[in-house]
Amino acid sequence: MKTIREIFAFFAFYGRKTRRTQAFFLISLFPVAIAAVFRFHQAMGGDGSFDGMYLFTNVIMTFFLQFLILVLTLFFGTSVTSEEVEGRTLTYLVTRPVPKSSILLGKYAAYTLIVTVLVWIGLVACFLILNFERLGESQTWLVLLRYLGVLTLGILAYGGFFTFLGTFLKKSIMVGLLFSFGWENVIQYFPGSTQRFAIVHYLKSLLPRVMTSRGRFSFLTFRLEPTSGPVSILTLILITAGFLALAALLFHHKEYIYED
Amino acid sequence: MSAVIATSKLSKWYGNVLGLSDVTISIEPGITGLLGPNGAGKSTFFNLLTGQLKPSIGSLTIFGEPVRNNSRAFRRIGLCPEQDAFYEELSGWEFLTNLLRLQGYGPSEVAAKAEKALGIVELLADKGRVVRSYSHGMRQRLKFAQAIAHDPQVVILDEPLNGLDPLGKRKLIRLIKDFGREGRTVLVSSHVLPEIEALTADIVLLHHGKILAVGGIQNIRDLIDTHPHIIAVRSSAPRALAAHFVGEEYVLNVHFENSRDSVLFETTNRDRFFERLTRYAAEPAAAVEEVTSPDDNLQAVFDYLVGT
Amino acid sequence: MPIAERGYIHWDGELLERRRPWLPITRQGIRLAFKRKYFKFSFFVSLVPAFGFLVGIYAAEKIQDFKLKIEGVSTILQVNPGFFRAYFAGDFLLFMMLMLMVLSGAGLIADELRHNALQLYFARPLTKKDYFMGKAAILVFFLSLVTVVPGLVFIICKLIFSGSFRFLADYPWIGLSVIGFSALVTAFFSFYTLMISSVSKNRRYTAILLFTIYIFSDVLFGIFYASFRNPYFALLSIKANLQQVGAAFFNVKAPYAVSWIYSLAVLLTLCAVSAFILHKRVKGVEVIK
Numbered sequence: 001m002k003t004i005r006e007i008f009a010f011f012a013f014y015g016r017k018t019r020r021t022q023a024f025f026l027i028s029l030f031p032v033a034i035a036a037v038f039r040f041h042q043a044m045g046g047d048g049s050f051d052g053m054y055l056f057t058n059v060i061m062t063f064f065l066q067f068l069i070l071v072l073t074l075f076f077g078t079s080v081t082s083e084e085v086e087g088r089t090l091t092y093l094v095t096r097p098v099p100k101s102s103i104l105l106g107k108y109a110a111y112t113l114i115v116t117v118l119v120w121i122g123l124v125a126c127f128l129i130l131n132f133e134r135l136g137e138s139q140t141w142l143v144l145l146r147y148l149g150v151l152t153l154g155i156l157a158y159g160g161f162f163t164f165l166g167t168f169l170k171k172s173i174m175v176g177l178l179f180s181f182g183w184e185n186v187i188q189y190f191p192g193s194t195q196r197f198a199i200v201h202y203l204k205s206l207l208p209r210v211m212t213s214r215g216r217f218s219f220l221t222f223r224l225e226p227t228s229g230p231v232s233i234l235t236l237i238l239i240t241a242g243f244l245a246l247a248a249l250l251f252h253h254k255e256y257i258y259e260d
Numbered sequence: 261m262s263a264v265i266a267t268s269k270l271s272k273w274y275g276n277v278l279g280l281s282d283v284t285i286s287i288e289p290g291i292t293g294l295l296g297p298n299g300a301g302k303s304t305f306f307n308l309l310t311g312q313l314k315p316s317i318g319s320l321t322i323f324g325e326p327v328r329n330n331s332r333a334f335r336r337i338g339l340c341p342e343q344d345a346f347y348e349e350l351s352g353w354e355f356l357t358n359l360l361r362l363q364g365y366g367p368s369e370v371a372a373k374a375e376k377a378l379g380i381v382e383l384l385a386d387k388g389r390v391v392r393s394y395s396h397g398m399r400q401r402l403k404f405a406q407a408i409a410h411d412p413q414v415v416i417l418d419e420p421l422n423g424l425d426p427l428g429k430r431k432l433i434r435l436i437k438d439f440g441r442e443g444r445t446v447l448v449s450s451h452v453l454p455e456i457e458a459l460t461a462d463i464v465l466l467h468h469g470k471i472l473a474v475g476g477i478q479n480i481r482d483l484i485d486t487h488p489h490i491i492a493v494r495s496s497a498p499r500a501l502a503a504h505f506v507g508e509e510y511v512l513n514v515h516f517e518n519s520r521d522s523v524l525f526e527t528t529n530r531d532r533f534f535e536r537l538t539r540y541a542a543e544p545a546a547a548v549e550e551v552t553s554p555d556d557n558l559q560a561v562f563d564y565l566v567g568t
Numbered sequence: 569m570p571i572a573e574r575g576y577i578h579w580d581g582e583l584l585e586r587r588r589p590w591l592p593i594t595r596q597g598i599r600l601a602f603k604r605k606y607f608k609f610s611f612f613v614s615l616v617p618a619f620g621f622l623v624g625i626y627a628a629e630k631i632q633d634f635k636l637k638i639e640g641v642s643t644i645l646q647v648n649p650g651f652f653r654a655y656f657a658g659d660f661l662l663f664m665m666l667m668l669m670v671l672s673g674a675g676l677i678a679d680e681l682r683h684n685a686l687q688l689y690f691a692r693p694l695t696k697k698d699y700f701m702g703k704a705a706i707l708v709f710f711l712s713l714v715t716v717v718p719g720l721v722f723i724i725c726k727l728i729f730s731g732s733f734r735f736l737a738d739y740p741w742i743g744l745s746v747i748g749f750s751a752l753v754t755a756f757f758s759f760y761t762l763m764i765s766s767v768s769k770n771r772r773y774t775a776i777l778l779f780t781i782y783i784f785s786d787v788l789f790g791i792f793y794a795s796f797r798n799p800y801f802a803l804l805s806i807k808a809n810l811q812q813v814g815a816a817f818f819n820v821k822a823p824y825a826v827s828w829i830y831s832l833a834v835l836l837t838l839c840a841v842s843a844f845i846l847h848k849r850v851k852g853v854e855v856i857k
Binding site: 002003006007009010013014017018019087088089090091092093094095096097098099100252255256257258 | 274310311312313314329331332334335339341343345346347348349350354358361362363364406
């Protein structure tokens with residue numbers, strides 16, 4: 001545990017310092033700009049039927065769930081091992097008295113924390129902008145907590161999967177993009193149990209049904225045949241643990257040979 | 261003295277490409293130079309020693325323990341890798357202290373050890389600068405610092421003098437020698453022979469993944485029985501000197517140098533040649549001024565062994 | 569001659585300027601791209617629409633043969649400017665072009681920044697313009713193979729299958745439209761890809777950025793358009809802008825009620841910004857303070 005903590009501290013520090021993290025922080029603030037545009041439009045008297053919660057759940061959350069956390073976890077997840085191999089810095093880590101599994105898990109934890117902070121900042125800011133009038137209602141905060149929880153589970157699961165992908169494949173980005181914006185989207189439209197092969201299915205199952213309504217934003221949603229909450233949470237945890245265990249096992253046995 | 265590093269029939273293939281073949285060697289404390297041209301298998305050997313690669317065949321131990329996936333072993337090993345790679349956005353200090361933390365030290369120990377290591381490599385003044393702004397020499401020294409900062413008993417240095425200017429080389433050579441004198445086991449690789457020559461007399465010659473020779477330079481020379489040695493003798497009467505030796509069966513070739521006062525003898529038996537030369541030198545007419553062996557350096561040994 | 573008098577020597581020869589100093593960069597880039605594992609697969613997948621449309625041209629002619637027997641079916645498949653627009657500005661082709669850029673373009677400059685290789689180029693008689701041309705030509709090569717080449721093949725096949733020049737008589741400008749729009753799409757993606765590739769030394773990062781910005785611009789448009797029903801939000805989307813301009817080039821109705829001139833202006837502005845960033849980022853020597 002101590003070695004995981006040390007690796008975590010190292011990469012939480014390093015991850016914070018890199019310009020890439022700063023750029024992704026800016027990208028994660030784009031939804032805040034979207035929320036601000038909606039709010040501004042309403043303030044200008046443009047839309048009488050403005051419903052902050054509706055926009056938050058149907059637009060902002062969809063954006064976070066089906067776009068932003070995928071992009072962030074794809075980059076940071078594959079970075080866990082790929083950036084060490086590409087940057088040829090893996091040597092410094094694997095020649096320390098630290099088990100390889102600790103390197104992988106510690107770095108995963110550090111990068112997951114960074115992604116979670118980026119996402120939470122953006123989501124909370126959007127929430128406050130769009131639901132300013134309802135902040136006195138406890139129910140409103142519960143909604144926010146629920147969404148933060150779902151996104152965190154999503155970050156954990158996608159992060160675990162992409163960590164595995166980065167450990168397994170030399171060029172993981174292409175496969176990661178196809179998975180994120182191909183598989184995860186397409187598979188949802190298949191009926192019955194097929195959609196259960198997508199991580200996003202379990203995340204959406206944890207959200208209130210309003211996500212699947214056929215409103216103005218139906219182009220963003222699909223016909224969800226939800227899995228129960230406890231099963232979804234358990235599945236997401238198992239996906240995370242399973243892929244991390246696989247990644248750790250692979251990392252332990254695999255030889256990484258730097259390219260010239 | 262017992263061997264610190266021991267390998268037995270160590271071999272490594274990358275698919276069909278041979279990286280290292282049948283290396284059985286024992287390395288004792290002190291400085292050992294691993295010598296070979298590019299692609300000889302030096303880095304493969306070091307990567308195997310540090311557990312980054314697993315052997316295809318054979319075994320290796322450091323202090324009697326296997327290394328790969330044995331994290332405890334790395335408390336006593338320091339590696340300076342060949343590649344010029346760093347966490348570029350960290351400062352020299354952050355780079356070193358973070359790596360020291362991974363050795364398991366507490367904050368005060370980390371600071372003290374980092375300070376000491378940066379002091380040794382003379383980087384204290386630049387410790388706050390980001391690594392990507394360091395010159396090549398500074399980067400090499402920082403790599404060396406991270407390899408020695410935790411006081412390892414085994415230090416493995418993969419081409420540590422690469423790309424350094426003469427002054428930088430001299431400084432680093434001095435540091436490496438200091439380490440060797442402290443009773444540690446230092447393994448240094450290079451493809452530049454004078455560099456190794458400046459560091460140690462104990463060498464391992466590696467070529468095409470195989471060990472060609474192991475031992476002191478002189479021992480290695482003795483292995484080369486079939487190859488003639490060249491001895492240069494300076495004399496004010498070079499032709500008389502040449503005439504004295506030309507009839508001996510162990511003298512293959514006599515060559516007069518342009519300077520006209522020096523003769524190069526090519527002999528298959530150094531001992532007999534020197535025995536006769538000593539007797540001759542005692543004669544009043546001999547006028548022998550200087551005896552040198554131009555091929556008594558590593559380059560010549562290496563050329564003989566690899567057949568170039 | 570005393571050394572002091574030999575300060576320098578005049579060379580009286582004539583320096584022959586190489587006409588295409590960028591060509592070796594391009595040749596090497598194309599060769600390397602085809603060595604990439606996923607590139608070949610993606611490249612052939614991106615040619616699938618071209619084959620599909622080619623079959624469509626053939627089928628359209630066959631339907632013409634039977635149109636007397638099957639009434640009304642001739643309206644289903646018509647080879648007209650709309651057909652060309654459907655190919656060139658179709659979602660799938662644009663997406664595949666993006667994927668080709670991710671695979672072949674993300675590392676074009678990023679890898680060289682990482683290995684400090686720019687100095688190697690600029691230590692030779694090579695200008696920045698030559699360097700950019702060499703790199704851009706790699707992308708132009710691949711993009712042309714999925715745009716202008718299939719477009720011209722479509723026209724030729726249409727003429728061959730129909731056995732007459734009536735198609736050209738009806739739409740004499742179609743060839744120019746194919747070339748013009750292909751040039752625009754190719755130029756845009758080349759600028760965009762090179763610019764993104766120059767912002768970091770990390771190829772994975774630039775690959776994700778290439779993809780993210782393109783998709784994000786479209787998602788942004790989707791959200792605002794669905795909310796406000798204002799067609800001007802199409803100007804936020806790279807894809808929608810390309811489709812708008814595509815419609816204008818092929819003289820068909822634009823998907824959104826906003827002038828294609830604005831879309832063209834957006835695309836050209838993006839190209840100009842890209843050129844500016846490229847100019848700033850690509851330097852022979854990097855000075856780090």
